[in-house]
Amino acid sequence: MAEAGHRGERGAAAVEFGLVLLPLLFLVLGIIQYGVYFWSMNSGSNAVGDQVRRMAVGDCQTDAERKHFLSERLGSATTSSESAISTTVVYLNPDGTPATEAVVGGTVRLKATYDAPDFHFPLIPVPSSGRISRTFDARIEDLDPVTGGCS
Template sequence: MAGPSRARARVDRGAAVVEFALLVPVLLLLVFGIIQYGFYFWAMQGGSDIARSAARSAAVGNPPTCSAFTSGVRQQINDLTGTGTGAVVTRSYSTAPPAVKVGDTVTVRVEFTSFDLHLPFLPFVHDGRVSQTAKARVDYVPSQPQACP
């Protein structure tokens, strides 16, 4: 009676290999999709931290020039994702820049592209674009505050 059970085991082994081969692509897509979305949410959190830090810095008048401000924020984004050169950084005040006073609000907005694994068949949230905004109360007004478009 050992013969029929051995034959059945060989058939079952072949079926398991076929089932595994059919499921592996789906499982890999699921695992790499989780990793991709993890990168995206990590970039969102990092972008939020960068925007908050930049708003606090702008609230005390550091740095006063627009070019120094945007280059500093872009460097932080580049350290986070490596896409800082294409980042859009804006700084605006609740009052027009010549009339900014203590107690007004400064708003900083950062937009950049998250790290992308370029997975086929897996859509990416907002094409990987991260946009974060932060506000802070102005505590110090430099001699000539500048809004950064």
């Protein structure tokens, strides 16, 4: 027979575990979701930086080449298909004014937008609904494309 002092403590550990489990579970799932989101941002920064440097030397000038390059570089860091990755290119003259085409000594600015993986955990929002935009600038060095240098 249980002692009188311990009678009210039976099952207390299970109840306390149940109360702590849910917040702990949400914390762990949130860490996983945000970790993947930030990994996707970092992968995008690397991919867009590589892409704009190639553009600055005359490679990867078409939209299709840019999307293919970014899709390959992002890999599993995005859930966007190649056609769903959007790119915007802006050319600037050496003095910083907008240009209609690339000018040696000017700047090329590339903005790419894509979707980060989303696990759809309940009650755990993803920043910007999982849409990531990365922008990089590079000084234009050459306008003569290198054959096969985009992949």
